[in-house]
Amino acid sequence: MRVSNLLLPTLREVPAEAEVISHQLLLRAGFMRKAAAGVYTLLPLAWRVVRKIEQIIREEMDRQGGQEIMMPIIQPAELWQESGRWDVYGPELFRLKDRHGRDFCLGPTHEEIITSLVKGEVNSYKQLPLLLYQIQNKYRDERRPRFGLMRGREFIMKDLYSFDRDQAGLDVSYNKMYDAYTRVFRRCGLQFRPVVADSGAIGGSDTHEFMVLAESGEATVLYCGDEKCGYAANQERAETVSASGQITSALEQLQTVGTPGCRTVNEVTEFLNVPPEKIIKTVIYTTDKENVAAMVRGDREINEIKLYNTLDCVRLDLADEQTVQSVTGAPVGYAGPVGLSGVRLVADHEIMNMVNAVCGANEKDKHLVNVNPKRDFKPDIIIDLRLVKAGDPCPHCGSELQEARGIEVGQVFKLGTKYSKALGGTFLDENGKSMPYVMGCYGIGVTRTMAAAVEQNYDERGIIWPVQIAPYHVIVVPVSNKDQKLMQAAETIYNDLNAAGVETVIDDRPERAGVKFNDADLVGYPVRVTVGSKGLANGQVELYLRRNSETELVSLNNVVCAVKTKLKQMDEGCIN
C-alpha cells in the first residue's frame, strides 16, 4: 500500500478531547475518528490491527475446540425479562422498540441469547461440553464515555460461553480458556498477568482477569515477588496474611482521653504520640439493609469490595454525616467499636491482635486508649478486610507482594447454573435425570486490547507496535521524491518485501524526509527502511527499528533477508 493512497490522517497536535495516551496516539496517528461520544470509526490501520488480534483469538479459541457463531446484536427483551436482568441492568443497557412497539436491547453480553439457543438444541450429556463464541460489536451506554477505545459505548468483544455437565467439566473448560487467553495475549506480543479477580455482581465463583501491564492502567495488581509462587490478584480481591499475634504486653485499663479536633488517623497519632498501627480505624457504612462499622488498623485501608462481599447487600455506601451522628452519637471522626450498638461490627483479622489500642470514643473530641478487642468489644464478623498493598506478605508463600498497574483486557468466569436455571436450560444425564448446564463465560475486549497495546508500547514520538499486531511491518521511506533513481530503488524494495510476504507500505508522498520520519514514528511501524542517495551510492539502505532506535546499514541485495531476520527476532521477543 502507498501512503499517498492510504487514509491515514496524522495530526500534529494532541486532540483536546483525549486524556489518555492510547486515545491521543490513536487519534494523532490516524487510526480512528470519533463519530459520537464513545463511538468511533476505525480507519484502515486500526482495522488491520483489530483483524490481527481477532485472528489470533480465533485460532486459540478453535484450538481449544471453540466453535465460532454469530448471534444477533439486537436482542428481544423477553429473554432478559426471563433472566431477570431487564429490570436490574440499569441505564447502561441501550434499549429500543421496533415498529410494532416490541422491546429490544443492544447486547452488552449474550448469556440470555446463548442459553436460550443451546437449550433448544442440546438435550443430552453426549452433546456436552460445548464451547461457542463470537467476535462482535457490544454496547454499553456509559454515563461518561472516555479514554477513547478504553471505555467506549460501542466496542468489539470476543465472548465465549462454555456448557458442561458438571463442575468438573466446567473446571476443564475454564482451564482451557485460561490457557487460551494466556496464549492470545502472549501471541499479541503483550506483557500481561492473569490475576485472581472479584466476581462482582455477575454471581458465580472463580474468575481471573487478564491485565495488560501499563503505568496508565486503571487497575492495581498485586503479585508475589517470588516468581515460583505466581500468586497475582486484582487489588480488589488481593489477600494477605496477618501476623498471628502473640499477645505479650499486659492489658492496661481502658481510658477516655480528650482529643480536641483530632478526627483523622494522622491527627490522632500526632496528638497522642502513638504510631498508626496502634489505632483502630472505624468507618461507618450503610447498606440497603443496615448500618455497619468496619475496622482496620490505622495504617491500613478498608477494601470495600471485601466488605461488600461479606454483607448480604445490593448497595454499600459510606455513611453520611447525619447517619454517623445518629449511629455513634458523635460527628465524623470519633467512631469506635466500644459500646457501639445497633450496627454490625466487621473487623479485619489484624484488629484481633491489637493490644492497648486507640479508637474513637463515640463522643466529640474524645478517644479511648488501652482498648483491647475481646475484652472491650466483640466484632460480629472477623474477615480479611484490608486493602492489600505492595510489601504485604503473599497469602500463599509469605514473600513480599509487588504492585503494578494494569488494564483489564480479558476475563474468564465460572458462571455455574445461574442462567441455565433462570432460563430452563437443561439436559438429560446418563441416568435420564434433567440437569441444568454448568456454564462459564469468557470475554476479551478486542478494541480495548488494541488500546492497551498502545498504552504499553509508546514513547514521546508515537506508537511502537508489537510486531505481532502491527498494522504493517515495514515502511519504506525514500528521502526524496525528486531523485528518480532513489525512488526506483525504494519501489523495488517495496515490491520485493511485499512479494516475500512482509506487509510493507511505501511513503511515496512528496514530503520532506523529516515529515515522513515523524509520521512513521508516530504510526509505529516496527521497521523503517530508509532509502537515501548517500547510502544508495554505496549500494546500501538503512534499517531502523522503531522499538530501540537501532539502525543498521544493509546492502541492497540483502534487504529482504535482513528485514525478515529482524521481524523474526522481534516476534520472538529478542529485541526490546
Add this chain to the structure above:
Amino acid sequence: MRVSNLLLPTLREVPAEAEVISHQLLLRAGFMRKAAAGVYTLLPLAWRVVRKIEQIIREEMDRQGGQEIMMPIIQPAELWQESGRWDVYGPELFRLKDRHGRDFCLGPTHEEIITSLVKGEVNSYKQLPLLLYQIQNKYRDERRPRFGLMRGREFIMKDLYSFDRDQAGLDVSYNKMYDAYTRVFRRCGLQFRPVVADSGAIGGSDTHEFMVLAESGEATVLYCGDEKCGYAANQERAETVSASGQITSALEQLQTVGTPGCRTVNEVTEFLNVPPEKIIKTVIYTTDKENVAAMVRGDREINEIKLYNTLDCVRLDLADEQTVQSVTGAPVGYAGPVGLSGVRLVADHEIMNMVNAVCGANEKDKHLVNVNPKRDFKPDIIIDLRLVKAGDPCPHCGSELQEARGIEVGQVFKLGTKYSKALGGTFLDENGKSMPYVMGCYGIGVTRTMAAAVEQNYDERGIIWPVQIAPYHVIVVPVSNKDQKLMQAAETIYNDLNAAGVETVIDDRPERAGVKFNDADLVGYPVRVTVGSKGLANGQVELYLRRNSETELVSLNNVVCAVKTKLKQMDEGCIN
C-alpha cells in the same frame, strides 16, 4: 471437526415458519436459528460460509484499491438530519435514544457517516480517488420480515463508498466495482447476471443490480437472447423497441358502441371480436400532485416504475373507484383518452402507431371504436411505458429478449454529489476551487448471498454448496461405528485430508449409515468419502459427489489425491 462435537442440529421436518427454500434448508440443515422475527443466530457452518464469502469480497475490494474500515452501527441523528433522511426514512429505520436522551439510529447504510468522516480528512484533489468499505451488520425494521436471510431485520452487508474528483473519476470507480462484483460472484461459484436497474428513491444516475439466477427469485430479469449483445435489465427498468408504424389502413369514423358489462380487455375483445392489440388500455393513477391516465396496448402491461420516473411525484397509486368516477365520469373499466380533460395523458410509444383502435368511452357500458391517436386525442407525454417481457425485441440489437428470475445480491450505484452537497463534503481542485466529492456506493448482501446460493443450489435432499463457499469440502462417513478397523481407516483419511489442507469433517456419531448419508446430503458437503467394510476389504473407499450423485471407488492410498482432483474440477466449474 467431528460431527459429534459440531453444533449442527439438523431437523427432519420442514419448519412451518419457513416459506422459501433457503429458509427451510438453512433451518433444517442446522445452519441457523431464529432469535426474533427477522433476527437470526448463525450457527458454526453458516458462519464458515459467511466468512468465506466475506474473504472473497475483501480480496476483490482490496484488489481494486479499496481500504477496509469499520464505521459505527449506532449513528447519531444529527447527521441524518443534516442529509434530510431522518424525517423521510420512515419506520424501516430502527431509532433509539441514549441515556441522555440523544437520538441515534441503527445504520441501514452509511452515506452520512462516511461523507462526514471523509469531509474531515480529505481536502485536496491529490487525496482522491478514495474507495472505503466495511463488512458489517445492517438494520432495517421490515414491516413483515420473512424468507429467513432473504429479508431480515439484521443482516450482513459489504458497503463500499467511492469518492472522486469528477464524473469521469466516478465512472472509473464504478467500473472497478462492476468488475469486482463480477469477480466476487463468479468466485462464489454462482450463476448470476448484472442487470441495468432502476435508481429508485436514492437518486443518482447509473445503477446495476447483480442478480443470482434462481427460479424462486423475487425479481424478473430480461436479457438479450444474443449473448454477444449482452443487454440485461431488471424488468422494472427493461426497455424495448416498438415497431415504427407505417399507417396503411384508412382512418375510419369514430363511433360509440355499447359494451354492456365489458370492463376488462378480455371482455371487450371477446364482445367486439377484436384482438387485444387493437385496444388502448387506459388506467387512471393518482400522485401527490395530480391525476394521470396511462395508456398501453391491450396486450401490454404498464410498467409503473417508468410511469413514476416520468412524473415528478413522491407517491404514485392506482386511482380508487371514486377518483376514476370523478375523472372519467364512468365506473372503472370505461376509461379512454378521447375527450378526457383535467388529467395528463401518458402514452406508450406503441399507442401512437395504432389505427382504428378501441378504447373506453368514459361512459358506463360504452366503448369507442375507430379511435385514432393524434386525430382523436393528443397525449401530453409519449414514453416507453410498457412492462417488457420475454419475446420483446432487445433495445440494443433487436434480438428476442429472454426472461429469468433472480435474487438481487448486489448493487452498484452512482450517487453523484447528493450527499457531499447536503453535508458540505468538498475538496480543493487544482485551481484551488472548492468542489463537492462525486460519490458512488456499492453494496453486497453477504447473508443474502449465502441464502441465494442455496436457492440456486439444492435438490429434494438438501443443499448443494458450491465448493468455493462450502462450509467444509468433505465429510468422511464410516458406515459403522462398531467396526474398529473401519473407524481407524476413516480417522486416517480424515486426518490426511485435513493435513493436506482439505476442510474435512468426520461423522463419528453412533448413528446408522442411512442417517449419516441423509444428514450429509442435507448439509450439502460437496464430497462424501464413504468408508465401508466391503470396500475396505478391497483397499477402497467410495467418493460421492453431492452435485451430480456420481460415485467412484478409489484406493486407500489415493484418497487425498482423488478428492483434491474432484474439488479442483468443481472449483473450475467442470462438474455440474
